[in-house]
Amino acid sequence: MKKxxxxxxxxxxxxxxxxxxxxxxxINVTASSIINDLIVRLILxxxxxxxxxxxxxxxxxxxxxxxVGAVAGLLGMVITANTGGKGLSGFIMSVxxxxxxxxxxxxxxxxxxxxxxxxxxxxxxxxxxxFVSIMCLFWVVAPFSHPQMLWILGGxxxxxxxxxxxxxxxxxxxxxxxxxxxxxxxxxxxIFISAILLLLYIFxxxxxxxxxxxxxxxxxxxxxNGVNIGGMRILSVIMSTSLAAAGTCIYAQQYxxxxxxxxxxxxxFPAVSALLLGGSSxxxxxxxxxxxxxxxxxxxxxxSLPVANMLLVPEMAEIIRIIVTSIVILYALAKKSDQxxxxx
Amino acid sequence: MRRIxxxxxxxxxxxxxxxxxxxxxxxxxxxxxxxxxxxxSFLVFALIIxxxxxxxxxxxxxxxxxxxxxxxxxMLDHKVAGIPGIAGAAFxxxxxxxxxxxxxxxxxxxxxxxxxxxxxxIGILGAGIYQFIFLVGYGTFIPASxxxxxxxxxxxxxxxxxxxxxRNIMDRLLxxxxxxIQFPLFMLMLTSAGAATLKIILSTRLGQKFRAVGADRxxxxxxxxxxxxxxxxxxxxxxxxxxxxxxxxxxxxxMVNVYTAHMNSDIFSCAALLAGGATIREAKIRHAxxxxxxxxxxxxxxxxxxxxxxxxxxxxxxFRSFIxxxxxxxxxxxxxxxxxxx
Numbered sequence: 221m222k223k224x225x226x227x228x229x230x231x232x233x234x235x236x237x238x239x240x241x242x243x244x245x246x247i248n249v250t251a252s253s254i255i256n257d258l259i260v261r262l263i264l265x266x267x268x269x270x271x272x273x274x275x276x277x278x279x280x281x282x283x284x285x286x287x288v289g290a291v292a293g294l295l296g297m298v299i300t301a302n303t304g305g306k307g308l309s310g311f312i313m314s315v316x317x318x319x320x321x322x323x324x325x326x327x328x329x330x331x332x333x334x335x336x337x338x339x340x341x342x343x344x345x346x347x348x349x350x351f352v353s354i355m356c357l358f359w360v361v362a363p364f365s366h367p368q369m370l371w372i373l374g375g376x377x378x379x380x381x382x383x384x385x386x387x388x389x390x391x392x393x394x395x396x397x398x399x400x401x402x403x404x405x406x407x408x409x410x411i412f413i414s415a416i417l418l419l420l421y422i423f424x425x426x427x428x429x430x431x432x433x434x435x436x437x438x439x440x441x442x443x444x445n446g447v448n449i450g451g452m453r454i455l456s457v458i459m460s461t462s463l464a465a466a467g468t469c470i471y472a473q474q475y476x477x478x479x480x481x482x483x484x485x486x487x488x489f490p491a492v493s494a495l496l497l498g499g500s501s502x503x504x505x506x507x508x509x510x511x512x513x514x515x516x517x518x519x520x521x522x523x524s525l526p527v528a529n530m531l532l533v534p535e536m537a538e539i540i541r542i543i544v545t546s547i548v549i550l551y552a553l554a555k556k557s558d559q560x561x562x563x564x
Numbered sequence: 565m566r567r568i569x570x571x572x573x574x575x576x577x578x579x580x581x582x583x584x585x586x587x588x589x590x591x592x593x594x595x596x597x598x599x600x601x602x603x604x605s606f607l608v609f610a611l612i613i614x615x616x617x618x619x620x621x622x623x624x625x626x627x628x629x630x631x632x633x634x635x636x637x638x639m640l641d642h643k644v645a646g647i648p649g650i651a652g653a654a655f656x657x658x659x660x661x662x663x664x665x666x667x668x669x670x671x672x673x674x675x676x677x678x679x680x681x682x683x684x685x686i687g688i689l690g691a692g693i694y695q696f697i698f699l700v701g702y703g704t705f706i707p708a709s710x711x712x713x714x715x716x717x718x719x720x721x722x723x724x725x726x727x728x729x730x731r732n733i734m735d736r737l738l739x740x741x742x743x744x745i746q747f748p749l750f751m752l753m754l755t756s757a758g759a760a761t762l763k764i765i766l767s768t769r770l771g772q773k774f775r776a777v778g779a780d781r782x783x784x785x786x787x788x789x790x791x792x793x794x795x796x797x798x799x800x801x802x803x804x805x806x807x808x809x810x811x812x813x814x815x816x817x818x819m820v821n822v823y824t825a826h827m828n829s830d831i832f833s834c835a836a837l838l839a840g841g842a843t844i845r846e847a848k849i850r851h852a853x854x855x856x857x858x859x860x861x862x863x864x865x866x867x868x869x870x871x872x873x874x875x876x877x878x879x880x881x882x883f884r885s886f887i888x889x890x891x892x893x894x895x896x897x898x899x900x901x902x903x904x905x906x
Binding site: 284332335336338339341342343345346347349350352353354356357360361376377481489532533535536539542543545546547549550553554557558 | 686688695700874876885886
């Protein structure tokens with residue numbers, strides 16, 4: 221039985237977070253506001269990070285093509301907003317409308333990934349980049365008509381950011397929300413996200429779910445036992461893409477804006493980094509890794525904000541985030557290569 | 565059997581109609597393309613050695629670009645003007661590039677087979693550290709002697725720094741005008757010198773080692789080549805080339821967007837190289853030159869073509885960034901598939 225100490229990089233991050241926490245509390249940031257902000261940041265990012273899990277477990281690698289799913293989510297939201305969706309039903313509809321697009325994109329993207337087996341990451345990253353940039357063309361020419369979504373001058377082309385205040389901004393967050401003292405508990409959001417996580421957990425216990433994990437853990441063994449590896453991988457890509465689309469809808473709902481054009485271009489990197497920070501030590505990633513990772517990643521960002529402001533350099537928080545994000549991914553890449561022993 | 569790479573034809577097929585619809589004069593486009601050859605050739609050359617050494621497209625050339633920007637800022641900070649300033653910036657940049665290139669090369673030896681995704685993330689990390697040094701460090705823990713460079717809060721370099729003391733000094737040397745088309749001969753000679761240097765490097769023993777490692781790493785190791793060392797050397801040379809490229813690029817533009825000038829230098833350079841018919845396994849100097857001409861012709865005419873055809877210039881801009889990302893994605897997908905068949 222191995223000892224249950226977190227690995228070294230996580231320890232460093234945890235100590236760093238503790239140091240930031242002490243500094244933040246010293247400059248009169250209240251504990252309750254930290255907790256409230258953390259809950260909001262978890263709602264924003266949780267599903268986006270979890271969306272990476274199916275693809276890792278089926279052996280299709282880290283989904284650097286997350287923008288593919290994110291763009292499907294944006295498309296669903298823009299269509300819903302154009303038809304006048306409002307309130308909680310508008311939010312639910314935006315998720316529902318984006319799912320078919322995510323499934324179609326996932327099938328094509330999954331087939332492409334099957335052709336580049338073993339080198340998925342770089343191919344996925346550039347598929348994501350290309351998809352975001354071709355959709356920029358679409359946002360300009362698409363025949364949407366809602367005046368709150370179009371540029372005020374000229375009247376053609378969608379705006380860079382579309383405010384959701386008059387649509388369904390924060391509708392899920394405000395649904396069934398209650399307070400314990402100073403702390404805001406957004407029960408609606410928590411139930412919605414927990415339901416998605418529960419469905420994923422149940423799926424991993426089904427026959428298909430187990431076969432999918434088997435394909436990732438030992439491909440040749442699974443193949444001998446008649447598992448359709450290509451099919452499993454495509455299914456996992458569809459799941460990841462759909463989750464990314466749903467995650468984007470949740471993000472926009474909570475954030476209050478739909479961000480189009482270049483906004484999703486780099487979306488994959490923070491999510492991948494948060495997942496890796498959860499510290500799974502093998503080919504298999506469990507939900508608990510993703511959740512731990514997103515908590516650590518977001519608390520780091522959250523706590524560095526007030527400290528950076530205190531130092532009068534507000535950009536500092538973002539810079540720390542970028543540096544931590546990339547170091548975590550680079551560390552994980554090197555560790556993965558060590559395990560596979562390709563460093564001959 | 566030799567297969568013809570369709571990429572140059574594809575770019576030609578896109579550029580010609582776009583040029584026609586843009587209604588720009590041929591003079592203008594030719595002048596612009598000459599400027600782009602001067603600005604971008606070194607950055608594209610920087611990609612050739614890692615491709616030859618079998619490491620794929622080196623997206624971390626933006627680290628070299630940032631080293632060049634750091635060199636410029638040091639020179640401005642110490643108020644060294646004119647040719648000595650250019651030389652000083654190049655020297656400082658090259659020193660930083662060698663150090664960074666060594667570190668990147670060492671790291672890439674640990675992630676063999678996934679160098680490309682690693683170099684993208686190294687680029688992001690490099691940009692983070694660069695921002696930390698110049699946005700947070702300057703004026704706080706790094707003393708700044710030229711206060712004019714600083715933001716009003718006293719810490720951090722301003723977003724836009726003027727290179728007026730150096731602007732176009734080199735461009736104006738031996739500038740020849742033939743019927744309205746301007747040939748900055750000195751710069752073209754410099755570009756040729758860069759190409760010649762690269763050619764010489766590739767034909768020396770070191771160049772043969774690059775090719776041997778690129779063709780088959782295991783056999784190269786068995787033949788007594790220290791492959792790890794060769795790969796580190798490839799990345800150092802690539803970073804230095806990129807640094808010199810960005811020095812030339814910025815002296816031509818005449819100012820530094822301190823926090824954005826390096827962005828996309830990797831994507832556009834890679835797209836240009838691939839447009840010229842290179843693959844992620846094979847790249848030659850002629851691919852680089854042809855690629856810059858084709859990619860940048862398209863790049864120059866698309867906004868105007870978009871304006872004239874759809875009365876929307878943004879469309880052309882989005883289209884060209886799609887072409888850049890899309891051509892890299894296509895090259896990766898086709899090459900990786902092809903590689904597996906062999």
